Amino acid sequence: MKIRSPWLQSLEGKHVLITGGSSGIGLAIAKEALSQGAFVTLVARSSTKLEKAEQNLVKDGATKHKILTKVADVGVYETLAKAIKEAFEWRAVDVLVCNAGAAKTALLDEGRIEDLHAIIRTNLTGVVNTLHVGIPLLKQRSAQTLMSIVLMNSRSGMYALYGNSVYTATKHALKGLGETLKLELMPYNIRISMVFPGFVDTPMLNYSGLEDDKDILQMIKDISFYSRSRIETPEHVAKYTLEETKKGTFLITSQFGGLVLSIFSRGPMPAESFGRALIELILCIPFRLFSFVVACYVYYVIQHRYNKKC
Template identity: 80%
Template sequence: MKIRSAWLQSLEDKHVLITGGSTGIGLAIAKEALSQGAFVTLLARSSTKLEKAEEDLVKDGAAKHKILTKVADVGVYETLAKAIKESFEWRAVDVLVCNAAVAKIVVLDEGRIEDLHAIIQTNLTGVVNTVHVGIPMMKKRSPETPMSIVLINSLSALYPYYGNSVYTATKYGLKGLGETLRLELMPYSIRICIACPGFVETPMLDDCGMEDDKDTFQIIKDSSFYDRSRAETPEYVAKYTLEGTKNGTFLVTSQFTGFALSTLSRGSMPADSFGRALVELILFIPIRLFSFMAACYIYYVIEHRSKKKH
């Protein structure tokens, strides 16, 4: 029986470009990639955070000549394009990681429209900008060189979180973008990987304002089974994301929750292997029944808590 070989055998001497690379998941991916022998470009808006990120990576043992930093906002196409092109000129990019994201936990009509627009601009438009610049340069190396585009998504792309409507919309959009790109890039040696972690212990979790509105936070906590003590670490997300990328896996999740939601939400996109497809087929009905019971509980929580809120 032939075993499917990995898409990328190794990250040794590969170049990994990461947007939102100065903190959180992006920085953890940079650290893991460097530990596996890669070169990295960190791209972020803050020069101060980038400088600190580079210092921390070097302190952890990374070689400084393997790190390039670029200041750019993914929502501003011109400066982003310049930064990405300069990164490609430094070294041809093998793995393009679209990680930059922002969040604001608020019921849609209670949020400032400027904040909601900023979420869309970074989380969705920023990814479109990044891949629009990167893909033509990656295509020039096809078909001889296997490459990957990684979209750091969220379980919000597979499950609607209360108080998270616009953020969730951007993540659903990101999943659709990845599914279509997967088809558009089939003639080339460029794979798409969508990583969907759950709650992750990052600065964004502090900055999203989840706990500002106690009533809304309680609804989120009860309906989303939120427990910060069980949040994934950026290092854990980085490891399984890069492993999924090397294996050429399209949809990457962790833990049983991720497996269950990906089984329910895969849509027309097939699983990456016959074995995974068979397991999903066998477990689909039990998972669907469980999701029905969970939905009943969630609807009750939202209705009950909303009455108390108002």
């Protein structure tokens, strides 16, 4: 039986550019990539956080000449374009990671409109800006080498996250963007990988206000089974992100919940391997039947808490 060859044999000598790279998952991806011999560029809004991130990477064993930092807001096209082009001039980019993200927990009609616009600006517009600049630069070398684009999504891109409607909407949009890009970039040696982690212990999770509103928090615990004891670490997400990206995996999930949601939301895009496709086919019917039970439970929880509140 022939074993499928990985898309990228190794990250040794490759250049990985990461937006939102000064903390959380982005910084963890940078650290993991450096440990595998890659060069990295970190793009973020805060020069102070970027400087601290670089110091932490060097402290953990990375060599400074393999790290480039660029101050840019993904929502501001002009400054972002300048930063990305300068990174490509430093070293040709092999893996472009769109990781910058924002979240703010609140019911849609109760949240500040400024916060909702900021989420769209970072999570969707920021990714579009990054790709609009980066893809033409990647295409220039696509005939000579294999490259990857990584879209850091969320399980909210496959299932609604209560109290985070606009965040959920941006992640669903990002999934559609990735599916379309997979087709648009098919003639080139550029693979798309979308990552759907669950709750991750990052600064964004803490700043999102997820645990500030007790009513919303309880709903998220009941509906999405949120628990501080079960959240993923950035290091764990970074490892499986890079390993699956090297394999050329399109839809990357972790844990059992990710498998379930991927079966429901994969759409017409087939799994990369026959084995995975067979597993999804076998589990599709029982999972779909079980979804009726889940739906009844979710509707009961929402109505019960609403009645109790009233």
